[in-house]
Amino acid sequence: MRLKISHTTTYSYDRPVDYALLQLRLTPRNGPGQTVLSWQSQVSGATQQVAYQDHFRNDVELVQMHEGGQTVTITSQGEVETENLNGVIGMVSKVPLWIYRSPTRATTAGPTVRKIAAQAREALAGNALAGVHELSSLVAEAVTYTKGETHVATTAEEAALAGKGVCQDQAHVLIAAARHLGLPARYVSGYLLLEGQTQQEAGHGWAEVHIDGLGWVGFDVSNAICPDDRYVRVAIGRDYGEAAPVRGLRQGDATEELCVSLQVQQ
């Protein structure tokens, strides 16, 4: 499938900002199931400082907002040819697998997550792939997709306890539970084509779990499927924070307003 993506993020501030840095992970790479045909990123209101590959081989740009500026606009657009691999990414791992076994702050399994994980233990012992599918549906049941109940720094345990969250929270709960059960797991940020809906409010996020014999397999809890040719992987990390499209830090106490315009279409 050929997907056309256009993604614009605008940060506006109510007063001039002296110094702000933004770390961007917005560039998809060629890999299993996807070939990037064209991709362009543009930043206005900020200047690129460095570009490099991080420890997960994500392409990263560090940009600095213009001194005294009040808006930054980041635009990425391009075309990606995708193929349906039923979520199976395979054995590719550029870093040792055990890095994905240890919990991070956002993906530490507390009592609630451990309880969800325990229910999948039996299925997992029979067949690992079926077990993770089971775990994924358990997470979907336990954490219902609800907007506005969680925020960007909500942890897996907090979301599980609340029983509500968005795709990021559901992925975090799955990751935390999988790691608790001894499986390497990671976060993927990217894009998803939605049927009959061109305009989207935000990028998408899901989990990948490493299964012996298959390698990395994607699980999108929110949509109850393994990613297919409607998905584009952009960045990976141990949790959302490491794979986030934008991480920022600024001086001063200006109030930020975020505006996203995202279109994914065939």
Add this chain to the structure above:
Amino acid sequence: MTDTRFFNEMEAGEGAPRAPYADYANWFSGEDPKDLLRKSAEAETFFRRIGITFNVYGQKDAQERLIPFDIVPRIISGAEWRVLEKGIEQRVRALNAFLADIYGGQEILRSGRLPTELIAKNDAFLPQMVGMVPPGGVYTHIVGTDLVRTGENEFYVLEDNARTPSGVSYMLENRETMLQMFPELFTKMKVRPVSSYPAELRRSLSDCAPPNFDGTKPRVAILTPGIHNSAYFEHSFLADQMGAELVESSDLKVVDGKVQMRTTKGYKPIDVVYRRVDDDYLDPLSFNPESMLGVPGIMDVYRAGNITIANAPGTGIADDKALYSYMPDIVEFYTGEKAILKNVPTWRCSEEDSLKYVLDNLKDLVVKEVHGSGGYGMLVGPAASKKELSEFEAKLRAKPDNYVAQPTLALSTVPIMTKKGLAPRHVDLRPFVLVSPNRVHMTAGGLTRVALKEGSLVVNSSQGGGTKDTWVLGD
């Protein structure tokens, strides 16, 4: 009386001095002890005046304390020093090869020589360093290896201090003080100088700069957490001595792809930063987001190859106390040679059999926290009360992974000057090692720490230890 359980570095027995101390002992016998005691007091005034003080954590009333200085030098012969030099160079090369491997191909884990768990479950391992080759391939630019001596030819490495070893300012100031107080001794004896250390440090760091610096030489800066840090004196002293900039977080920004410092003439790029800020605080954008001491974006600039960070982030994995017991294997794995310097036998309390042994023999052992430093949170079995022993036993049982244990070493002694004349006290030694792409350099000298309390084996300044000037003879 001489306690024969401990190797006395000054005395050979029967009151005769050991060879390295012969000239000193000869001179000493001609001095009036009253004069020497007076000079001891002068030395203290001298240190107070120049302002070498030290903040002790956990002591409210004595925020700034002077580390006591003893006027009797610790003397090491040229031949003894050459063995230490060879042994430490070997060890430091192995540490750098280990770090390159651990953040690269991880051959040592695949070979099975080191359990993967030891790295995987270790907070000192920084995933952010995976695949990152620092400029010049150097990870540990500055190392302060802690050594102890137990006999004529017996030296043990106690700790590798590969993060940010402190104390070098004492090496320099102690010598300065001795030169002022006893100039005649330095004409009688051939003592190798230490004064070139700041210039060597600067040269060594400059040799590790990224290739793309502006102008004719790289700009070097020391990043300090600020005036409230216990080693602030050393940061400012070193910056001054080596002609480097002393900067704090608020002086730095990312400008044009480099970390730059604010000056009266605008921003100037920094090529090498000797940071005295811990990994976790180094960059709020990549590590602890709450950090106010770090430089946002410095890791991005680092990964892009535009700055050298000394020591490299993540080097703590090499001097971790849990890893220490594997050092003989690590040295052999990367150098193909047997380790020249001995390792202290170490029980890893994470292992069931070892824990049992440690609990059964607690009163004879030294137990340390795996991630601790500065002598905090450790137990010296032979010196501990029954209550302390039972409290520590509970801690060990609760969190065995957190501890390693070692036999109580019979640390050598060197005399200190007391009101009753010379009296032996236990010492250790921290030489300072500089690593650049082409050279491992060890200044002939170091910091000798001395436990001032009679019989005490804890030399840490935070626990009442003092320092001595360390003389390496030019024979």
